[in-house]
Amino acid sequence: MKQYKKLVSPYCFWLFALTIIPMMLIAFYAFTSKGTEITTFQFTLDNFFKFMDPIFLSVLMRSLVLGVLTTAICFLIGYPIAYMIAKCKENTQTILILLITIPTWINLLMRTYAWMSILSNNGIINNLLQSIGLGRVHMMYTDFAVVIGMVYNFLPFMILPIHTSLTNMDKSLTEASMDLGASRIQTFFKVTFRLSLSGVLTGITMVFLPAISAFVIPKMLGGGQYSLIGNFIEQQFITVGNWHFGSAVSLVLAVIVIVLMALIYRVEKRTNVSNEDEEGGNKRYGKRKKIRKGSMH
């Protein structure tokens, strides 16, 4: 076993070079400003105070709302799809999963351009609406368009982990539940859904993280003036050239995401624990009665 440990070292190197160092650089920039002639950098918290401006905060709020909305829609669409795929025969499952992954092989920009032509004022939907006599609807450059674009792009990342957790589940567990008198619906909520929660959490993480920091999709479907926190950071780095402020906003975003994810995992753990505590009595009994060790024989 021991000699295999050395095989980890290249991974450690890449982790350090590609993740740790950039993170440290961001933190470094966030807490500094351009200094005088003598010192090149100066420690400061100004970047963070600057971000406390209501205009900037509303951008952050809007990003969070759209991120949560996108994640919720992905979950509501993705769970039933994953569930239905998991119910299919194995060969069918392989094909369906392939169909869901294939779009991700195409470049994100291409896929989003496709949505532009679908949603635009002279696009497919509007032409269709007009041909059945329902007038045109303005869709491009709205929250609606941005959310559609994000849901479309991130949906596979919700479906795949849920599908995996559902197919890894022991089929006899649902049989046992039905055997014990639970109807199909009861079985789903008491057993199937509970046991797929880990997949759901992975899905939420994999959708929420890119959704909250997206900047290409909002830029294309939301228009040039449209600003989410991802666009804001991009502007600070590329257009404005204020790396210090951009880094500070990135850091704030990272902290918010970490706190949110920690909360979600906490809640998941809680529900597990509260489930066990549901019968107030058994705790009592567990303590009162002596545990019979080796009672197997």
Next chain:
Amino acid sequence: MKKLIELNNLTKEFNGQVVLKGIHLDIHENEFMTLLGPSGCGKTTTLRIVGGFEEASNGEVLFDGIDISSLPPYKREVNTVFQKYALFPHMNVFDNVAFGLKIKKLDKAIIEQKVLRMLNLVGLEGFEKRNISQLSGGQQQRVAIARALVNEPKVLLLDEPLGALDLKLRKAMQIELKNIQKEVGITFVYVTHDQEEALTMSDTIVVMNDGSIQQIGTPTDIYNEPENRFVAQFIGESNIVEGTFVKDFLVEFDGQQFVCVDKGFDEGQDVDIVLRPEDLDIVEVGQGKIEGTISSIIFKGVHYEIMVETDERMYKVHTTDMSEVGKKVNLDFWPEDIHVMEKMGTY
């Protein structure tokens, strides 16, 4: 005993492959019935049809005289102990056992009382708060049994429940299961491929092979009076000899005629004859019925397994008396040691 479950001409096909070929079976109240057979013989499929997890292609399942073939599992008065226990990993021991009672929305106090009594019965008092992953295989097994029994089913179905346990624990659990069955007084239908397990626990053994029932009987019947070559070979060890039924109480094999206790076959009919290794005796030349030479001796612990070569064939003998390889001996047996069976296709 009252008939509880009746299987009428059950057949089952999976993708064109016939798994059950017309099963007729009566399961009675309070009976410990074992479905015994090699893997792929259809015993688990039969059990799953009774449990409602599989639908028969043809035939019907009567419960108390009412056809339940199309009822879903949650509407049947049977409960199952699954092969790999199928305990809910997100619940502790108490909640696993209480699952069925909570679904029935019983009063909390009653649930607690019933669960604790059941855990007591299976010897797991004090384990209520344990997580499933903290339990050993044998303890998980007990939780699975308690979880099924707490619902007070009329019939408990057990699908090779001891298969994953080690030998010693398995033997202890066999006796315990039999005791639990006596105590709760309900019907157990038990599936296994282990003939010893079947002999130890059952009131009735149903020997199955290739999708059909070979023999139904008490353990003693099945062991002493196997109806055909398959049963004789599957249950215990046996020397199976082809012979001819001369007339009632007289058979011929290995070129000699022997007195037996069987009757009712046609005169001159070709039959299979079973001689159990433990029924054969090795005696001095001239004192027995068949002549032979000892060709090998293997020590098996309780007995020696001695192969005796005769002019016609090799006989396996189980005896506690040591002998020598190469020695000329006679084989001896009593008329009641000869079991005559209908001849059937070769296995």
